[in-house]
Amino acid sequence: MNYNKNEADDLKIKAHLDASLDLKGISVSEDLINRTLAAIKANSAEAEISGDIDSAKIERLPSWSRYIYGFAKVAAVVLIIAAGYAMFRNYPSKKDAGDLSMDMSTTDNKSEEQLAYEFAAGSADSGSSTTADSADDGMLNGSYGLTSFNSEEAKEYDADRQEKMSFTMKLAPQADVSIQDVIFTEPEQIQSLTVREGDGAAVVLTGKDEIKEFCELLARYQYTSVGVDGDSGSSDYVIVVSKQDETEYTISVGSRAVMEYMEDESLRQQVYELEHMELLLTDLQELYNKYK
Amino acid sequence: MQKDVPNEGLEKTPAYDIETLIRQYGNDVLRTAYMYVKDIHSAEDIFQDVFIKVNQKLSTFEGNSSIKTWIIRITINTCKDYLKSAWSRKVVPMMEYQEDSIVSETDFDDVEKQDTKELIMKEVLSLPSKYKDIVLCVYYQQMSLTEAANVLNIAEGTAKSRLSRARKRLKEALEGRISDEL
Numbered sequence: 001m002n003y004n005k006n007e008a009d010d011l012k013i014k015a016h017l018d019a020s021l022d023l024k025g026i027s028v029s030e031d032l033i034n035r036t037l038a039a040i041k042a043n044s045a046e047a048e049i050s051g052d053i054d055s056a057k058i059e060r061l062p063s064w065s066r067y068i069y070g071f072a073k074v075a076a077v078v079l080i081i082a083a084g085y086a087m088f089r090n091y092p093s094k095k096d097a098g099d100l101s102m103d104m105s106t107t108d109n110k111s112e113e114q115l116a117y118e119f120a121a122g123s124a125d126s127g128s129s130t131t132a133d134s135a136d137d138g139m140l141n142g143s144y145g146l147t148s149f150n151s152e153e154a155k156e157y158d159a160d161r162q163e164k165m166s167f168t169m170k171l172a173p174q175a176d177v178s179i180q181d182v183i184f185t186e187p188e189q190i191q192s193l194t195v196r197e198g199d200g201a202a203v204v205l206t207g208k209d210e211i212k213e214f215c216e217l218l219a220r221y222q223y224t225s226v227g228v229d230g231d232s233g234s235s236d237y238v239i240v241v242s243k244q245d246e247t248e249y250t251i252s253v254g255s256r257a258v259m260e261y262m263e264d265e266s267l268r269q270q271v272y273e274l275e276h277m278e279l280l281l282t283d284l285q286e287l288y289n290k291y292k
Numbered sequence: 293m294q295k296d297v298p299n300e301g302l303e304k305t306p307a308y309d310i311e312t313l314i315r316q317y318g319n320d321v322l323r324t325a326y327m328y329v330k331d332i333h334s335a336e337d338i339f340q341d342v343f344i345k346v347n348q349k350l351s352t353f354e355g356n357s358s359i360k361t362w363i364i365r366i367t368i369n370t371c372k373d374y375l376k377s378a379w380s381r382k383v384v385p386m387m388e389y390q391e392d393s394i395v396s397e398t399d400f401d402d403v404e405k406q407d408t409k410e411l412i413m414k415e416v417l418s419l420p421s422k423y424k425d426i427v428l429c430v431y432y433q434q435m436s437l438t439e440a441a442n443v444l445n446i447a448e449g450t451a452k453s454r455l456s457r458a459r460k461r462l463k464e465a466l467e468g469r470i471s472d473e474l
Contacts, residue, residue: 007455011462013416013431017327020409026326026335028318036314036340040347063336 031063179223179259179272182241182249187215194240195288203291210291217283223257223272237284253277253284310347317360318343320433321367327417327428328371338374342367357439364433365443368425415465423458426451 021027183190193205193214205211235252242248252258257272257280274280318339325338345366353362416427429440430451441451 007430007452007459009431011412011431011459011466013412013427013462014434016409016412017323017416017432020413021323021326023409024326024332026323026332028314028322028339032322032336032339033311033314033318036343037311039340040310040344043344044347063333069333 035063177249177261178225178270179218179251179257182243182251182259183215184219187212189243189245190215190241191244192242194242195284195291196238196240197285197288198236201292203288205291214287217287218280220283221274221276221280223274226256226271226273228269228271236281237288253280310343310350313346313359313363314343317363320360321363324364324367324428324433325371327413327424327432328368329374330417334374338367338370341370345370357442360433361435361439361443364429364435368429368443412462412466415462419458419461422454423461426454427458427462430455 188208190211191206193211194202195205195214196202205214235254235258237253239251239253240248241251247261249259249261252260255277257274257277258269259272260267260269262268321342322335322339325342326332326335329335329338342363346363349366353359357365416424419427425444426440429435429443430437433440435443437448437451437455440455441448444451446454
């Protein structure tokens with residue numbers, strides 16, 4: 001070499017570079033040699049066909065690891081897109097998010113309406129008030145444990161929801177007594193029954209046999225409590241049950257049965273669904289017509 | 293260290309076996325390519341390109357330099373073409389970190405030694421292109437200044453001054469960091 005002593009490789013650059021490259025595993029493999037030979041053969045054949053070596057396009061043979069590497073990159077992109085799409089699809093809508101949040105803030109399967117009324121009637125039912133409190137906490141916090149639904153939109157929706165439920169609670173808190181308590185358990189306590197068909201005239205039943213017959217008619221059906229909704233809805237028949245202790249219960253029968261009564265200056269409500277509502281309506285019509 | 297194949301032999305043997313060249317100079321080509329493009333997949337592509345070109349142009353090799361110098365010249369030019377391409381500018385090689393694998397004192401020593409090698413490599417590869425070229429040709433490929441100047445298409449005096457400046461830069465960059473090694 002024609003450089004002088006001052007230019008000698010005193011940094012041992014070659015040794016260091018080789019050692020570093022060895023550590024990185026940068027060396028020619030048999031696979032690379034074979035691929036290169038195959039590529040040379042392929043390019044030679046192509047050059048012979050075209051008759052122009054210089055213009056022959058170089059065709060490489062990439063290693064399988066590159067295919068895998070490329071495939072992995074494509075797979076990663078697809079996975080990210082799929083995950084994004086799945087997140088987009090599963091992103092809760094306003095309603096879903098509200099329902100989900102309520103589910104997450106409670107430990108039982110009670111409907112949100114029930115929880116709301118349990119909250120309102122907390123002093124009367126300490127067992128359920130705990131659950132209602134937790135539900136309320138969840139509602140007030142507005143997060144419900146959902147990280148993906150924490151936007152202003154969600155808060156606005158929560159506010160609307162709370163306002164609506166607050167209105168419902170003022171209108172008709174949940175009843176402490178059931179329709180079975182009122183009608184079936186102690187029919188002898190009933191002083192009178194007033195039955196009105198739509199906007200028609202009211203029929204007042206005061207006789208014990210008449211009241212008993214009416215109660216027996218109502219007792220033939222199974223009533224399933226579905227909570228409260230603050231709306232009595234349209235009704236075909238309105239039955240007012242007056243008890244001896246001067247309490248009055250109004251039962252509106254239409255597409256469902258809604259029982260309401262006043263207690264502590266607030267209206268209490270319970271909504272029931274019947275499997276054979278049309279039969280009850282027919283029976284009520286017969287009875288109404290009988291005493292009309 | 294690989295022994296250079298005399299070019300007289302090649303001239304007398306037109307049907308020179310390309311596989312022999314690949315096996316003999318393959319590592320030089322691959323490593324040189326890696327030090328330019330810093331990505332093994334790209335280096336392998338360049339490796340194939342170089343030997344395809346070597347095979348295509350072997351008949352035009354005049355023997356004015358050693359076959360190794362000729363192949364390295366093709367390698368450097370191919371690397372520079374690759375780096376000029378739009379595609380290569382988009383590729384950012386992934387860094388390899390090995391600190392996570394440190395589990396013992398011996399490992400720390402190994403890593404320290406490795407760090408020294410990495411440091412030198414990093415400094416060499418981060419030199420400006422004109423200095424890196426001359427350092428790789430002269431120190432890594434062990435070419436003479438004349439050969440290096442020929443490969444890089446520069447005057448010998450220019451090659452000499454570039455080598456001198458490159459050494460100065462490297463020493464300044466490494467001073468106090470790998471004192472034991474210097």
